[in-house]
Each structure stands twice: as C-alpha cells, then as structure tokens.
Amino acid sequence: MRLLFEVTGVVHAPLEDVRARMFADAGESGPHRLVDREQGVIAYWGDWWYFGEDTLHLHPEGALVRHRVYNIARQGNWAPYLANKMFIGYRAKLEASMRERVRRLQS
Template identity: 45%
Template sequence: MRKRLLTEVEGVVAAPVERVWRALLDDRPAYEMTTELGDHTVAYQGGWWYRGEWSVTAHPEGARVVLRVYNVADRLGWGVPLANRFFVGFGARTRQTFAEGLTALGERLGCPSRLLP
C-alpha cells in the first residue's frame, strides 16, 4: 500500500498513556471501515482514498495523541489532493475536529488536554 501524508495533527492529554489509549479505542467510528490495531496505534481505512492513523505515546505532560491522514488511493491517487482543494480547508477542518475530540477526551478523563502547534 502506498501512503501519501495529507495532514497531521497532535495534542496532549494529561493522563497516563494506557487510560488515553483505552478511551481513544472507545471512540471508534460507528460506520464501516477497515480497522488495524497495533501497539498504541489504530488505523481506520475507508472510501477510495482515506486512511487515518492514530497513535498514543508518552509525553512529559501525560500522553501525546497524533492523527495522520493519508491518501491511499491505488488508482487516481493524484486526484485526492485536487478533490480536497475543492473542499477548502481540509487540513483546518481536520485540526478543528481533532481539537474538539481531544477536548472531549480530556473532559471524559477529567484532565486537561491541549492541541500542539
């Protein structure tokens, strides 16, 4: 599989990695996607191009959560960035949605969270 990174966002949740990891897995998408589970990583792949890879690692403040969105289209892969330009703000929307999810995750765990630059 060929992966081309489209956007990456990251943040910190002030809780232990294992707590954040378990909570993140509880938030799995409700719609049909292929899911690959690894050691503190999970990937969701669906549609003709989308792959979102989440990881949780240690951070001095608790746990670092990273989302990387890839274009994995085998055919017409060149069209994904072009199509995303028609959806102006794909990266900004991904960052905003990630930030909202990170805030909700922190609230559910009863601890602060923040987006990293």
C-alpha cells in the same frame, strides 16, 4: 502511501487512562479498520484513496494523540485533491477536531 496531513494534541492525563478512554468505544478490527490496543493504533481506510491513522504516544505532559491522513490511491493519486476541492479548509477541520478529541479524552 503519501502523508497529506498530520495533527497532534497533548492530553494532560496518564497514558494508560487516555488509552482506556480512546479505546473504550473503538470496536474491533474489520475489513476497513484496524484496532490495536496494545500498540495504541486505530486505523481506518476507504476503498480508493483514504487512510486515516490515530496513534497514542507517551509525552512528558501526559499522552500525545497523533492523527495522520494518507493518500493511498494506486492510480490517479491526483484525484483525491479534486474530489476534496483541493483540501481547502481540511487542515482547519482536522485541527478543530483534534482540539475536541483532546478535550474529551481529558475528561
């Protein structure tokens, strides 16, 4: 498993309030999804290369939300780069998405 991207955001609200909001519509674990409310983890993965993980941590200013994207391809681990156009613009999309998530979690 190779870490490709990591973005974080700080929600200026108590950790337990953020946890309740984050998991309000998270659903349950399934074949391509792990939901662990106690540990503050939501993970989801595809069939061949993608593994995304959201984690929640205590932060001096509230709660830290971390999103990580991993390449889990066992063979042809170079192929996700081609399939995703070398991930050009991907980080910017993740950062924009994190800003929006922080905004929603603070409300």
